[in-house]
Amino acid sequence: MGVMGAGGKNNGRREVDAELNLIPFIDLLSSLILFLLITVVWVQISQMAAFSQAGGETMVTHSDVSSIRQEREDRDWDVLLTREGIEVKDDGKVLGKYNIVDSKLAFTELKPKLANPPESKISLRAANDVVWDDVMFVLDALYSVDLKNVQIAGFD
Amino acid sequence: MTIVVSARRINPTIRRRGGAGKKNVYAALFLTSMVDMFAIMVIFLLNSFSPEGEIIVLTKGFELPAAVNTGQLSIAPSIVVGLEEITFDGEVVAKTPEVAAAADWNIPGLQQILTDRKAKMEEEMKTEGLELTEEQMKELRKINVSADKRLPFETVKKVIYTSGFAGYPDFRLAVVKSSEERILKDREKMQQQLQQIPSQPPR
Numbered sequence: 001m002g003v004m005g006a007g008g009k010n011n012g013r014r015e016v017d018a019e020l021n022l023i024p025f026i027d028l029l030s031s032l033i034l035f036l037l038i039t040v041v042w043v044q045i046s047q048m049a050a051f052s053q054a055g056g057e058t059m060v061t062h063s064d065v066s067s068i069r070q071e072r073e074d075r076d077w078d079v080l081l082t083r084e085g086i087e088v089k090d091d092g093k094v095l096g097k098y099n100i101v102d103s104k105l106a107f108t109e110l111k112p113k114l115a116n117p118p119e120s121k122i123s124l125r126a127a128n129d130v131v132w133d134d135v136m137f138v139l140d141a142l143y144s145v146d147l148k149n150v151q152i153a154g155f156d
Numbered sequence: 157m158t159i160v161v162s163a164r165r166i167n168p169t170i171r172r173r174g175g176a177g178k179k180n181v182y183a184a185l186f187l188t189s190m191v192d193m194f195a196i197m198v199i200f201l202l203n204s205f206s207p208e209g210e211i212i213v214l215t216k217g218f219e220l221p222a223a224v225n226t227g228q229l230s231i232a233p234s235i236v237v238g239l240e241e242i243t244f245d246g247e248v249v250a251k252t253p254e255v256a257a258a259a260d261w262n263i264p265g266l267q268q269i270l271t272d273r274k275a276k277m278e279e280e281m282k283t284e285g286l287e288l289t290e291e292q293m294k295e296l297r298k299i300n301v302s303a304d305k306r307l308p309f310e311t312v313k314k315v316i317y318t319s320g321f322a323g324y325p326d327f328r329l330a331v332v333k334s335s336e337e338r339i340l341k342d343r344e345k346m347q348q349q350l351q352q353i354p355s356q357p358p359r
Contacts, residue, residue, distance in 0.1 A: 011270070021188060022191075025191070026190070026191065026194065026274075027323055028186075029191070029194040029195070029198060030194070032198050032201075033194065033201065035197060036198065036201030036202060036205060037201060039205065040201055040204055040205065041204070041205075041206045041259070042204075044213075044332070045212055045220065045226050045229050045302070045332060046223070046226030046227060046228065046330075046332065046333045047226060047228070047230075047300070047328040047329060047330055047331065048223055048225070048227070048328075048331055049231040082300055083195035099283075101340070101343070105342060105355045120176035121172050125176055126309040126313075127234050127309065128309060128313070129308055129309070129310070130308070130309045131305065131307065132221060132304065132305050132306070132307045132308070132309060132312050132347075133221045133305035133306070133307060133310060133346060134309075134344070135309055135312070136221035136222075136223060136305070136329065136331060137221070137223075137339070138344065139329070140160050140223040140224055140339075143223075144224060144225050145225075152313075152316060152327070153313075153356050154310070154313045
């Protein structure tokens with residue numbers, strides 16, 4: 001693409017304007033647009049992190065994940081998710097029962113009861129017939145109150 | 157009612173060539189506007205450009221759950237749990253209805269492929285004599301799981317457990333970033349849809 005000087009000197013000063021050759025410029029823009037249109041990702045997928053809470057012998061024999069199993073025992077809360085709603089338990093003691101839609105409110109209300117909320121380990125246990133969307137909704141509610149150390153599991 | 161034919165409007169940019177009765181097919185183009193438009197398009201596309209490309213390729217009709225508090229999805233082995241089939245890095249490893257119906261929590265096809273991959277990675281590292289740090293080891297335990305939001309947890313749980321057993325316990329659950337209002341609205345809509353399905357008890 002050629003850029004040409006617009007002219008010689010102007011009153012003894014060098015001309016700073018330049019003429020742009022429009023044809024290669026438009027070609028370049030068109031190529032860029034084509035390339036970007038081909039490679040564009042329209043749906044930006046994000047992520048939420050969680051750990052598995054698998055148990056049993058297979059876990060014990062696998063060295064990489066045995067540490068996860070050890071952590072399981074010293075969790076702070078159990079959040080039990082069923083079709084009817086959520087139940088938050090602390091060492092077997094029920095802290096409250098809420099509708100799924102009110103999860104965020106529930107966790108906001110209960111969070112002060114945790115000694116060290118950012119470090120707290122939460123076990124999110126869902127019933128088999130709960131839809132995945134509900135599990136993610138509750139996980140999102142936990143994240144929204146900064147409870148991010150979550151392990152996902154089924155009912156034992 | 158009479159139909160009135162409007163007068164012929166001629167685009168001012170189209171110039172007629174002569175009066176031979178032939179329409180001119182050439183049109184003058186406003187270059188300034190065109191270059192402006194191109195520039196806007198380039199800026200918009202550059203803004204939505206992702207250097208990582210598509211980390212997860214989802215099939216048609218696949219519905220990811222939505223969430224507000226999300227992070228950036230990174231490159232990792234990817235399991236996609238659809239309504240029809242379960243794929244690992246694009247390869248079909250199991251049929252979802254069969255997995256849902258099975259009493260066993262383990263999905264043999266998926267476990268085999270994950271274990272093989274893990275063993276291969278470890279073997280490669282041993283061959284190259286690489287000493288991995290704790291952080292790098294953590295990275296190797298990561299796995300992207302994209303599950304259709306309409307699936308029962310039982311099916312996703314089986315996938316999660318199988319991956320955990322195979323050495324991938326650190327899950328990155330794929331979601332679509334959304335707003336709280338939108339999520340609540342979508343939930344209402346989905347619950348209405350679920351109520352229409354006879355196998356799903358009313359919620």
